[in-house]
Amino acid sequence: MSRIYNFSAGPATLPEAVLQQAQDELLDWHGAGMSVMEMSHRGKEFMSIAEQAETDLREIMAIPDNYKVLFLQGGASSQFAMAPLNLMGRTGKADYINTGSWSKKAIAEARRYGEVNVIADTSSDFKAPAEEDLGFSRDAAYVHYTPNETIQGVEFPYIPDTGDIPLVADMSSTILSRPVDASKFGIIYAGAQKNIGPAGLTLVIIREDLIGHAPESCPAMLDYKIHADADSMYNTPPTYAWYLAGLVFQWLKDNGGLDAMAAINARKAAALYAAIDDLDFYANPVDPACRSRMNVPFTLADAGLDARFLEEAAQAGLKTLKGHRSVGGMRASIYNAMPEAGVQALIDFMHEFAQRNA
Numbered sequence: 187m188s189r190i191y192n193f194s195a196g197p198a199t200l201p202e203a204v205l206q207q208a209q210d211e212l213l214d215w216h217g218a219g220m221s222v223m224e225m226s227h228r229g230k231e232f233m234s235i236a237e238q239a240e241t242d243l244r245e246i247m248a249i250p251d252n253y254k255v256l257f258l259q260g261g262a263s264s265q266f267a268m269a270p271l272n273l274m275g276r277t278g279k280a281d282y283i284n285t286g287s288w289s290k291k292a293i294a295e296a297r298r299y300g301e302v303n304v305i306a307d308t309s310s311d312f313k314a315p316a317e318e319d320l321g322f323s324r325d326a327a328y329v330h331y332t333p334n335e336t337i338q339g340v341e342f343p344y345i346p347d348t349g350d351i352p353l354v355a356d357m358s359s360t361i362l363s364r365p366v367d368a369s370k371f372g373i374i375y376a377g378a379q380k381n382i383g384p385a386g387l388t389l390v391i392i393r394e395d396l397i398g399h400a401p402e403s404c405p406a407m408l409d410y411k412i413h414a415d416a417d418s419m420y421n422t423p424p425t426y427a428w429y430l431a432g433l434v435f436q437w438l439k440d441n442g443g444l445d446a447m448a449a450i451n452a453r454k455a456a457a458l459y460a461a462i463d464d465l466d467f468y469a470n471p472v473d474p475a476c477r478s479r480m481n482v483p484f485t486l487a488d489a490g491l492d493a494r495f496l497e498e499a500a501q502a503g504l505k506t507l508k509g510h511r512s513v514g515g516m517r518a519s520i521y522n523a524m525p526e527a528g529v530q531a532l533i534d535f536m537h538e539f540a541q542r543n544a
């Protein structure tokens with residue numbers, strides 16, 4: 187069978203070396219005589235796995251000491267509620283930037299907890315707002331934004347400078363794709379199933395002074411302090427997903443860390459956008475300055491060919507290219523684990539398909 191490349195937006199492709207190692211260790215982890223899945227989360231074996239994963243992530247992302255790293259459940263969608271629940275109480279207000287589908291969900295959820303000011307809305311424009319157009323409310327408890335809109339394929343080319351107002355970022359589809367200065371953020375959160383590991387794990391990187399502000403009525407499971415005080419073991423954490431994320435962090439370290447990923451990701455994205463731009467047959471709707479390096483939506487000049495494109499691509503081993511229903515066309519998600527050869531195979535197919543159907 188020829189090589190399959192999976193362009194799914196999430197759950198997404200994982201590094202083959204990681205899956206291979208997980209397979210090797212599946213039945214018997216390091217001589218423990220049991221699978222990681224079967225271990226007590228409080229036993230010394232799993233504790234060592236958990237600690238190593240956090241140490242490696244801190245090293246890869248250069249996370250400052252005054253930040254906690256939490257390994258939670260509930261997905262990024264739970265953070266849409268958890269962030270306002272924990273942070274909004276201080277002023278009852280928060281600023282949100284709306285750049286697309288995931289921003290909208292975060293905004294809708296935050297409105298349950300207080301006053302949401304949408305300070306910029308480019309959600310229909312396939313671009314991020316210009317930095318100089320952003321003005322923040324004096325009494326905002328925090329500013330929330332989505333650095334990479336997974337569905338629209340829109341990525342911020344800058345980090346908003348919010349001064350003393352904590353910046354909260356839903357980094358689900360861009361975390362680990364390049365170095366970021368974590369100290370610029372109050373909270374970074376991400377569902378794992380895009381660029382970290384399997385679904386079921388949610389990473390939260392939170393500055394310590396933002397912990398401990400949840401109201402009395404906050405459910406324990408949604409209180410950052412409860413999880414921080416318990417080292418993410420207040421209840422049973424998603425142990426196997428945590429372990430697999432740890433293997434991905436090791437893989438990132440073995441492969442040059444985030445500087446190396448950034449360079450590879452820039453090459454992959456540039457090659458794919460060049461193919462889209464060079465052929466009249468394809469188009470990408472995003473402002474070139476805000477094109478995502480992780481999620482590349484594209485349309486065919488003749489949408490009547492979409493079904494054939496998808497079918498023939500799948501036959502060529504290029505899977506899960508169907509675009510999100512709200513944008514249409516195709517979407518190629520090219521996270522860290524997508525090899526350059528996979529992107530090249532897609533580009534070759536696009537050229538060939540365009541020639542045959544022009």
Ligand SMILES: *Cc1c(COP(=O)(O)O)cnc(C)c1O
Nearest residue numbers: 261262263288336356358359377
């Ligand atoms: C996938 C995604 C989500 C939703 O994540 P869940 O873990 O399914 O809740 C939220 N935000 C962004 C930017 C995403 O890409």
